[in-house]
Amino acid sequence: MKIEKQFLSAFLEDLNRNRVVLPTLPEVAVQVRKLVNSPKATARQVSRLIGTDPALSARLLKVVNSPVFRGREKIENIQIAVARLGAVQLRNLITTLVMQQLYQAKGTQHTRKRLKELWAHSAKVAALSFVIAKKFTRLQPDQAMLGGLIHDIGVLPILRRAEAYPQLAGNPEALEEVIKHLHTIIGPFILDEWGFSPELVAVTSQHEDLWRNEGSEITYVDVVIVANLHAHLGSDHRLTQMDWNDIPAFTKLGLTPEESVATLEAAREDLQEVRTLFAR
Numbered sequence: 001m002k003i004e005k006q007f008l009s010a011f012l013e014d015l016n017r018n019r020v021v022l023p024t025l026p027e028v029a030v031q032v033r034k035l036v037n038s039p040k041a042t043a044r045q046v047s048r049l050i051g052t053d054p055a056l057s058a059r060l061l062k063v064v065n066s067p068v069f070r071g072r073e074k075i076e077n078i079q080i081a082v083a084r085l086g087a088v089q090l091r092n093l094i095t096t097l098v099m100q101q102l103y104q105a106k107g108t109q110h111t112r113k114r115l116k117e118l119w120a121h122s123a124k125v126a127a128l129s130f131v132i133a134k135k136f137t138r139l140q141p142d143q144a145m146l147g148g149l150i151h152d153i154g155v156l157p158i159l160r161r162a163e164a165y166p167q168l169a170g171n172p173e174a175l176e177e178v179i180k181h182l183h184t185i186i187g188p189f190i191l192d193e194w195g196f197s198p199e200l201v202a203v204t205s206q207h208e209d210l211w212r213n214e215g216s217e218i219t220y221v222d223v224v225i226v227a228n229l230h231a232h233l234g235s236d237h238r239l240t241q242m243d244w245n246d247i248p249a250f251t252k253l254g255l256t257p258e259e260s261v262a263t264l265e266a267a268r269e270d271l272q273e274v275r276t277l278f279a280r
Contacts, residue, residue, distance in 0.1 A: 003167045004174050008181060011161060015186065022186075023156045025194045026098040028053045033095065033195065036087040046090070047079035059097050067273050068130075092142040096126070099149055100278065102156060110169045111159050118159075121231060122149050127274040128227035129220075131267050132260075136253045137218045145274065147203040147220040148227050150196075154187030154204055155179055184208050213248035222249040229257075230264060 014020050025033075031049055035041045051057050057078050064081045065074055075081045082090055103119035106112065129148030134141040158179055162169045169175065187204025199220050206212055206221045207228055226249050232239045244250065244257035255263070264271065 002174075003165060003171075004178050007162070007165055007168055007178055011158070011182060012185075015189070020157055020186070020189075021160070022190050022193055023102050023153070025095070026101050028056060029095050029098045030194075033091050036091050041087075043079050043083040047077075047082045050078050050082070050094070056094070056097060060093065063093060063097065063277055066277065068270075068277065088140070089142050092140070092146045096142075096146050096149055096277070102153075107160070107163050108166075108169055110172075110175075111163055114159055114175070115156075118152060118155055122152055123275060123278040124231045125149070125151060125224065125227045126278070127271050128230050128264065129223050130274045131264065131270050132227055132253070133220075133223050135263065135267065136255065137223065139218065139220060139223065143200070144220055144223045147200050147224050150187075150191065150200065151203050151207045151224050151228065152183060152187070153190050154183035154185065157186055157190075158182055180208075210242075210247050210249075216252065218252050222252050225249040226253060226255075226260060230260065233261070 011020065028050070032046065035046055035049055050060060060078065060081060061075065063069060064085065069085075071084065075084060085093065100119060103115050103122075106115075126145045126148035130141045130145035133139045133144030137144075158175075162175060162178070167174075168178065184205050184207070188201050191201045191204055202219070202221050203224050207224045210225060210229075212221065212225070225247070229239055229244060229247075234240075247257075250257055250260065253260070
């Protein structure tokens with residue numbers, strides 16, 4: 001039996017028996033999400049909680065004063081930022097800002113390299129999702145950005161587990177084959193554990209389903225599908241070797257692939273602004 005099949009079989013059995021260790025959302029994000037979901041929460045309470053993490057507070061102020069989110073006046077403190085953003089946008093941004101912690105390079109050389117690549121790709125898809133949602137939909141750009149950032153979250157447990165399989169971890173082609181089969185199965189388990197909305201859970205399970213066509217209403221899955229395709233342009237990735245013209249997500253966005261390429265090329269400055277949000 002090939003090492004890929006051994007790994008797949010063992011992983012799926014452990015997943016069914018709840019024996020797979022899933023990544024956990026950093027505690028500050030868990031607490032903020034819980035607090036802002038409470039109808040009794042005040043901006044002062046939320047800002048005090050965020051203030052317990054000085055690094056996160058500084059990054060949030062940097063974000064809300066960036067060209068991407070900036071209003072008419074500069075925001076000087078967290079309480080004003082909390083009041084200005086509102087619960088949903090704040091929850092999305094805090095989660096986005098702490099997400100990089102899950103991709104910190106650990107383990108073997110192969111795992112560290114793959115984690116670094118995975119974070120770079122996820123951040124690129126997040127920026128593209130933000131711009132696509134803002135320009136072509138009525139969806140919330142910050143939620144689309146978070147969707148782009150977590151679309152491949154299911155890869156994390158696979159990389160951790162692969163460290164116990166040196167033959168697999170050291171074989172990029174075999175590892176990618178395993179990831180292709182497993183990551184859309186595992187992603188929903190992780191986001192369910194984190195209490196994410198069904199529309200974001202769907203991003204992790206359906207972003208590889210290019211022919212998905214569930215009605216005429218644009219969803220975050222559609223946005224991330226298009227963003228993910230664009231993120232691979234310029235590479236020899238399998239997604240760049242296919243004809244995009246019949247992919248329903250483009251039709252729902254009212255774009256041809258050529259038009260989307262031209263539009264995003266023109267929006268290069270906006271994309272760069274969003275990508276700076278992920279730089280520490």
